[in-house]
Every structure is written in structure tokens, then in C-alpha cells.
Amino acid sequence: MTRAFPSTALAADIAAGLARVETLFESQLSSRFPAVNDLCRHVEGYRGKMLRPTLVIVCGLAFTDEGEPLKAEHDIIAATVEMIHMATLVHDDVLDEAAMRRRGETVNSLRGNETAVMLGDYLISNAFHLCSRAGDPALNLRLGEVTNTLCEGELVQLSRRHDLALDANTYFEIVRRKTAVLVGAACELGARLAGASVSEAQSMRSFGEGLGVAFQIQDDLLDLLGDEATVGKSIGRDLEKGKLTLPMILHISQTTGAERHAALRAIEAKDGAALRTLLVRSGSIDAARARAIEFVLESKRGLPATRRAHAHELLLKLADGVVARDS
């Protein structure tokens, strides 16, 4: 992800916030059983972009006067959304039979699917427990809604694997659910906890959801086109697992005859090289990229004024970073 360059004071506030979140994340997961701690330490190695906790903190700071601290609930929610995200990574790697994540072996590859399933459950459970520590039932209810929606997205996606008739609207619906609602909630709750109005919090949620959709399109493009050494995780999993992504869907819906059939054959044969050639030639890769950029632009346009101007600037840069990344 492109690094944004916020003001020095803002950068220091964000760095301090993320450091508190890391401490909270680790202390929440610490167990008296070494077997559990070893697994959690492995998962902490997955931490990379910290996009979701960063958004909680930046959206919180955006509605906080300079010099004023964030609330303790900001740290809790930031660590909670990261923990939910980690749980989905661990279970996604089981679903995708992925072997690599953040340049290391996945839990399922290293310790078997059984441990990965149960470790993901431990992370989900701890995420809810941590959120409950804030003592605010509205936060629990909101994050419960988010994870219900997220799981529905994953279940619908599973039910549509190998379905060559999957259309772009359904793809966007799946992506909104499985990825965007959590990013949206990170922005919304960060702002709301800092005292943003209902309408401001709602705008921040829309901002985050747009970013989330763009993020997933970019992720899907990297899975299709990326180089494993650069991306740092297993790629080609979508084709392998029969998940149609946006460039494939656009190609199938916008080409005819031999061009269309060749792509369908390449998808069925899981022939990534042939598929890439076809999708580049038909312009479907570029079209998918353009859709991701459109989502980012729409998010940026809808970003409300914030109390701290530098935070507004930084959020715009973070939005650009979602599509300008190769890992």
C-alpha cells in the first residue's frame, strides 16, 4: 500500500494508537496454554497493512480536536475489527487451501485444517469478548450485524462457486458483504465514538464501504495477475476454487462467440495463463481496474468535512492506496 504522509502530529497520534492496538490485540489473545499462544503468535505475523484499525483511528482522530486523546473504545474497536479480519484470513485460507500468507506458511498448511478452523473460532470468540469489554451493547450489536453479513457473503460466494452465470451485481453484493461492511464499520465506529453526528458517521461508513469494494477488486486482480513473490501470499486461488471475479465476469458478459467461449474453457480448465491473455485482450482487466478506481473516487467525493483537516487529507490518500498496491 502506498504510504501516505500525514502531518507530523497526526502521524504521531496514529502511530501511538496503532501501538496501543497491537498491545491490546496481544493481551486479549494471551492464554495460559502455550499451544494456544504459539498459534496466536503465528497469526500476529499475518499483520500487514493494518488497514481496518488504521481507519478506526484516523476516522476517530478526524472528529477529535488536535491534542485531545481518542477514547479507550477506539482501541478496543480497532483491535476487534483487526481480530475479526484475522479470523476471516485464517478460515479463508482453509477454504482456499492456500499455503502462503504474508510470506509465511498458513496455519492450515503448517498445522492442518483442524487447527486452523479452531484457531479462527478462537479469534472470532475473542473479538466478541474484546468488544464486550467496552460495555456498550450498541457496539456488540453493530459488529454482530457486520459479521452476520460477512458470513452470509462468504456462504453466498461458496454457493456460487463454479457458476459461470454469476453476474456483476451478485459479485458486488458478495464483495460488499464479505469485505466492505467491515471496512465501513471501522470508519463509522471510529467517527461515531469520537462524537461525529449520525449523518457524519453514516457518510464515513459509505466512504469505508466504497474503499472495501475497491480493495476486494484489487485483491482479486492481484490473485489473477500478481506474482506470488511480490504479493506474498498464494495466488491463483480464485480460478482454482471456481470463484468468478470481476474481470472474468465482465469478459463473459461483454464478449461473444469464440472470444467468450475461449474464456469459459480457460476458466473450466483452470488455465490462468490463457485466461489472462484473453482478459487483457478484451479489455476486461482494464475495465475491472477502472471500476475499482471509480469506487475510490466515489468514496473520496462523499467524504464529509472533518474537524482535523490533516485527517481528511490522509483519508483521501489512504483511499488512493487501496488500488495503488501490488501486495
Next chain:
Amino acid sequence: MTRAFPSTALAADIAAGLARVETLFESQLSSRFPAVNDLCRHVEGYRGKMLRPTLVIVCGLAFTDEGEPLKAEHDIIAATVEMIHMATLVHDDVLDEAAMRRRGETVNSLRGNETAVMLGDYLISNAFHLCSRAGDPALNLRLGEVTNTLCEGELVQLSRRHDLALDANTYFEIVRRKTAVLVGAACELGARLAGASVSEAQSMRSFGEGLGVAFQIQDDLLDLLGDEATVGKSIGRDLEKGKLTLPMILHISQTTGAERHAALRAIEAKDGAALRTLLVRSGSIDAARARAIEFVLESKRGLPATRRAHAHELLLKLADGVVARDS
């Protein structure tokens, strides 16, 4: 499970409570996606003993005057603990590669591990969301603790698979965590929501935890000795998956020489028939059964006086039923 025969009024109150819980359970899981609803209907077919929601309701009624209604929170907690239990069944079947549950095919067998993993996640998420609907942060915090403990128990058990040095204390620690704490919380929260004192709620929790340990020992005995047609689910999974259970542990620790070695060989060879013969002959089966009965007796002895006498009687009968069951 042996059916208890409570007073007519109490029986009617329990039946009405369980009917409300079923409605709440189904409405919580209802999705606008048919693919999700189909899976949830399948899981609802797993519902059998309803032990945990029954305990929430009976322990609630035990501290409620006859004629007085239970709280809405009772229904929420009863449906929540059942949903948590269902989630563990779905993920356990993935871990155990089990094909049969409640005389039907398991989700993993029918729809693949991937769908089973994600369906379990959907159930966990909905359990927390449902609990949050009660609006009481203490309930969320308590159930989050319970599920953290439950997952730790499963992770420790996984880390000790194929470990012939597993001792009885560690076995009881695993069982307490993975099974007993949820049963204990069902009893505790049922009582607490009905206005039981802290000490009464604590006693109800101990009562439930003892039942939970006995329940798991009995489950392990059925897995070792039961007949698949009677038990109604895949059996022999513990041996297959390298999980040492109480009769095996007792045999290994209490026999020597050829008798001990023959059992170790049978465990390593996953030879159920040979192992059963050895464990019966050494008295280890009977000893494990005796331990389960001891846990039940201890639970019954610690059961506090309740406001409604019939509920007290029924809880004693439910306790007996935990070990007097062949399915």
C-alpha cells in the same frame, strides 16, 4: 436421554419456553439468501436433546414463582447457548471428519468442509448478535469468556492428539473447557436472570459444570462402545482422530506390562474391537462410567434450594439423564 416427569404446570412452562426458543432460533438465522436458509434448516435438524436451552429455562423457572413469566432474556440466552452448541457441532464434525449426526448426513459430508466452516462461523456470529439483542453487556462478556474457554479447550485437545502420555487431569481440564463451561453458563445465567443471588447462581453454575463433565464422559463412552444406529451419529471418531478418552487414559495409567502395551498398540493401530475387549477386561470402562456418575452425584449434592420445588426435582432427574442415555 431419560425423560423426566415434572409437574404438569412446570412441564407446560418448559414446553412453552422451548417453543419460544425454537421460534427465536429460527428467526435469528433467517436470511434473505435461500442458500443460507437451506443450510440453517439442515442444522436445525441436529436439534435433539435441547439440553442447554432446557437448563436455561428450568434454572430460570427454579427461581421464579409459579405463574410468573420468565424474562425475555431467558429466551435469548437459551437460543444463544443452543446456537453456540450447534456451531461447535458443525465445526467438530469438520475436525472429526464425521459423516453422520442426528441420523442425517453432516454438513461437511453433504456440502463440503468449506461450507461447514463458514456455516459454523455464521452460527457463532448470530449467537453473539442474538445475545447482543438483550442489551446487557454483562451477558455478552460472560458468553464471550465461555466461548474463549471452549475454543481453548478444543485447541489444547488438538495439540494433544496422538499423545499417549495424556493424563486424566489434563483430560478433565479439556472436557471442562470444551463442554462443561457452556452447560454451567446455561444454568448460571438462567438462574441469575430470574433474580437468584450471586451465590445461588454460582452454585447453579457448578451444578451445570459437573453435568457437563459427566455428559462428555458419557459421550466419549458412546463413541467408544456405542452402536452407530442407536447413537445416531458417527462413532469411533476419537480413536480414529487420536483423541485419548477417559477409559483409555485410566487403562494406560492403571495397568502395566503386556496389558498396558496391548492397549497402546490397539490405540496406535486404531483397532476399536481389540481396545474395547482390553478396556472392559481391565475395568477401565466401568471406572470411567463410575467417574461420570460421581460427577452427577456431586452436582446433585451441590444443587441449591430453589423457589419452585418441582424445578429442583426436575433438575435432579435431568442430572441422572446425562449418564443414563444411549444416544
